[in-house]
Amino acid sequence: GQQVMQIPQYQHVQEGEDFTTYCNSSTTLSNIQWYKQRPGGHPVFLIQLVKSGEVKKQKRLTFQFGEAKKNSSLHITATQTTDVGTYFCAGRGGATNKLIFGTGTLLAVQP
């Protein structure tokens, strides 16, 4: 069945360093969503990408959707302690068009 893999599983950075998480799907996606889950919290929707090659920015966060619509990335510039949490991608596609969540990347930021 459809799978959505995320790497890395865990990343520890110093405050001010950049961070990137990558999402790869086994099938072509119609869209991809990104969510952030703070420690002890629940996933909160960040953004949705729909078009091939699409790039969207939210302040220090840059989201990309691959040309083949099978991968995506989230890049954070100059991380802050408020960025800590788990970042999930969720892709919709495959025969069932169901939303499949990636395994998540846990980001730790050391002050």
Added chain:
Amino acid sequence: DVKVTQSSRYLVKRTGEKVFLECVQDMDHENMFWYRQDPGLGLRLIYFSYDVKMKEKGDIPEGYSVSREKKERFSLILESASTNQTSMYLCASRPGPAPYTFGSGTRLTVV
């Protein structure tokens, strides 16, 4: 803002007990979902519902059932709780194909 409310934040139950997890949303969303979240596995879909009295199996429905008697309420039932059902359970809702709004989650421990 949409609110998705899960009745319990923490729950401890004994093996073999019947467990009810309740979820209520206040925005008249058609679609409601139950996920479980485990470290390294991300979010896995248990059951979902597109309308009142309607339910469909997700990826891991074994050992669970659901009930949706009213549009705003979606209940997850563990017929006979087992220790491998110890997990974080997340309810979500959305109107149509829009992104999810998640509840705060219920951390269930089965002893």
